[in-house]
Amino acid sequence: MSLVRIRNVHKSFGALEVLKGIDLDVAAGEVVVILGPSGSGKSTLLRCINHLEAIDRGVIDVDGAQIGHTMRHSRLVKLSAAAIVRQRRQIGMVFQSFNLYPHMTALENIIEAPVGVHGEPRAAAIAHAHELLARMGLADKATAYPRQLSGGQQQRVAIARALAIRPKLLLFDEPTSALDPELVGEVLATMRDLAGQGLTMIVVTHEIGFARDAADRVVFMDDGHVIEQGTPAAVLEAPTHPRTRLFLSRFMRQ
Amino acid sequence: MDDAARDVARAHRPFPLGRGLLWLAVMLIAADFAWIVAGNGNFGWPVVASYLTTASVLEGLSVTLGLTVVAMTLGVLIGLPIAIARLSNDRLLGGLAGLYIWFFRGTPLLVQLIFWYNLSTLFPEIAISIPFGPTLLHWNTNDVITPMTAAIAGLSLNEAAYMAEIIRGGLLSVDRGQVEATDAFGMTRAYALRRIILPQAMRAIVPPTGNQLISMIKATSLVSVIAMADLLYSVQTIYNRTFEVIPMLLVAVLWYLLVTSVLNVGQGWLERRFARGSERGQPA
Ligand SMILES: Nc1ncnc2c1ncn2[C@@H]1O[C@H](COP(=O)(O)OP(=O)(O)OP(=O)(O)O)[C@@H](O)[C@H]1O
Ligand SMILES: [Mg+2]
Numbered sequence: 001m002s003l004v005r006i007r008n009v010h011k012s013f014g015a016l017e018v019l020k021g022i023d024l025d026v027a028a029g030e031v032v033v034i035l036g037p038s039g040s041g042k043s044t045l046l047r048c049i050n051h052l053e054a055i056d057r058g059v060i061d062v063d064g065a066q067i068g069h070t071m072r073h074s075r076l077v078k079l080s081a082a083a084i085v086r087q088r089r090q091i092g093m094v095f096q097s098f099n100l101y102p103h104m105t106a107l108e109n110i111i112e113a114p115v116g117v118h119g120e121p122r123a124a125a126i127a128h129a130h131e132l133l134a135r136m137g138l139a140d141k142a143t144a145y146p147r148q149l150s151g152g153q154q155q156r157v158a159i160a161r162a163l164a165i166r167p168k169l170l171l172f173d174e175p176t177s178a179l180d181p182e183l184v185g186e187v188l189a190t191m192r193d194l195a196g197q198g199l200t201m202i203v204v205t206h207e208i209g210f211a212r213d214a215a216d217r218v219v220f221m222d223d224g225h226v227i228e229q230g231t232p233a234a235v236l237e238a239p240t241h242p243r244t245r246l247f248l249s250r251f252m253r254q
Numbered sequence: 255m256d257d258a259a260r261d262v263a264r265a266h267r268p269f270p271l272g273r274g275l276l277w278l279a280v281m282l283i284a285a286d287f288a289w290i291v292a293g294n295g296n297f298g299w300p301v302v303a304s305y306l307t308t309a310s311v312l313e314g315l316s317v318t319l320g321l322t323v324v325a326m327t328l329g330v331l332i333g334l335p336i337a338i339a340r341l342s343n344d345r346l347l348g349g350l351a352g353l354y355i356w357f358f359r360g361t362p363l364l365v366q367l368i369f370w371y372n373l374s375t376l377f378p379e380i381a382i383s384i385p386f387g388p389t390l391l392h393w394n395t396n397d398v399i400t401p402m403t404a405a406i407a408g409l410s411l412n413e414a415a416y417m418a419e420i421i422r423g424g425l426l427s428v429d430r431g432q433v434e435a436t437d438a439f440g441m442t443r444a445y446a447l448r449r450i451i452l453p454q455a456m457r458a459i460v461p462p463t464g465n466q467l468i469s470m471i472k473a474t475s476l477v478s479v480i481a482m483a484d485l486l487y488s489v490q491t492i493y494n495r496t497f498e499v500i501p502m503l504l505v506a507v508l509w510y511l512l513v514t515s516v517l518n519v520g521q522g523w524l525e526r527r528f529a530r531g532s533e534r535g536q537p538a
Pocket of ligand 1: 040044
């Protein structure tokens with residue numbers, strides 16, 4: 001069974017329909033990269049999966065539970081705000097602009113949710129955080145504040161922060177787009193490591209190289225639709241849809 | 255080019271003659287002013303000295319300080335939920351908060367104080383009851399409203415309106431991405447506010463709050479009109495008897511200045527405390 005199951009999802013902002021019937025499945029342990037032009041609805045889809053945005057139509061299930069809704073006496077009811085908050089706790093998210101807590105050190109950033117939200121004992125959370133920082137190559141940065149770190153280091157702390165809650169699913173929204181070109185590589189390398197470790201990841205990115213060698217599947221979105229998906233080899237080397245071809249040709253030329 | 259001789263590490267600073275002369279001129283004028291003030295018998299410095307620590311003045315001072323602390327604390331405690339209500343998506347809550355701020359900021363504090371003091375003429379009895387239903391508890395208004403309670407109600411409810419706007423501004427100054435992150439990590443609104451949003455908002459909240467506190471110390475002098483024995487009231491009581499108006503007012507002025515100076519120092523400390531993680535003022 002798939003970990004994430006998305007069926008006929010529609011989402012509008014006012015009169016603007018951004019998602020126009022999305023179907024997508026992500027199996028446990030799978031790494032899915034979503035590509036597509038700006039404004040095609042990639043971020044919106046990601047944000048719908050952890051209910052940062054509410055969908056207008058369709059169904060999203062994560063690990064067998066419907067996001068934002070539940071069946072009660074064979075009637076579908078919206079979950080309370082508190083229940084939605086609880087649902088999100090199994091999903092980690094990494095943002096384009098990092099969004100680290102600037103008043104906390106790297107270590108404090110990482111243990112905040114495990115201790116404060118998940119009720120993990122502080123000592124265990126700190127040990128786990130040090131382990132994660134070491135994995136990110138940041139063992140010596142535990143006491144640094146975000147502003148004292150480079151963009152690449154900040155994003156790796158943000159990845160450690162997302163991993164610290166032991167998520168069932170990790171969402172990445174353009175994690176390298178805010179980075180200087182020379183810092184992109186270190187973050188992508190970290191993400192490649194994670195991809196090889198059986199984590200379930202949905203990654204929105206413009207890094208075709210990462211899609212080629214880290215993704216199990218590439219999904220191409222355009223104008224609120226999934227127009228093509230398949231193995232990286234199939235979608236990147238032999239795209240069938242003209243819009244995919246157009247998009248990729250722009251990137252390949254670079 | 256002799257780079258060793260031109261190394262900026264060896265540079266000397268020329269003597270700033272212009273600034274030196276300016277300093278000298280300012281010092282001279284200040285000294286002269288101090289001399290005039292000290293030598294003018296009408297200021298009555300010996301009287302100031304003898305009354306500065308009189309029991310009734312100190313009592314008045316403690317009333318002023320106590321009232322300031324209580325009214326400010328209540329003002330913040332009431333202002334915080336009003337600020338949160340004002341920012342909520344709930345139209346009813348937001349509207350009520352807006353109405354509160356509109357009313358209490360829109361009417362003079364002096365009028366509000368006198369209004370609370372004379373509440374009994376409007377409502378001779380105060381009661382807790384179910385709307386249109388039975389009464390659960392009731393009091394005689396004159397027993398509840400003393401100069402003290404009227405002063406606390408007037409000052410704190412007024413302060414809450416200003417603090418609500420200051421806190422709201424602080425909350426709005428926090429980056430949107432921070433709210434995103436707390437949502438994505440499944441934090442409840444209250445938890446996110448306490449741990450993530452408010453600590454960052456404090457940088458924008460502390461300086462204007464220090465300003466409010468200093469205004470509040472002076473605003474408490476208004477309570478002398480409802481016969482509350484604060485610092486101003488106690489020096490007035492003395493000069494009504496001795497007719498030494500200026501020296502007694504100087505007693506009050508010196509105390510007000512001393513207290514506000516202490517607060518300035520405290521504010522600087524708080525500002526550094528909440529600058530944690532920002533470029534300016536890295537903690538060790
Ligand atoms: N909160 C919002 N309110 C109104 N419109 C929105 C909102 N969020 C997104 N949109 C609009 O929805 C469309 C899709 O946005 P989305 O961010 O999902 O695109 P994207 O594929 O992630 O693009 P990019 O590659 O530029 O990040 C855009 O036209 C955007 O302006
Ligand atoms: Mg986007």
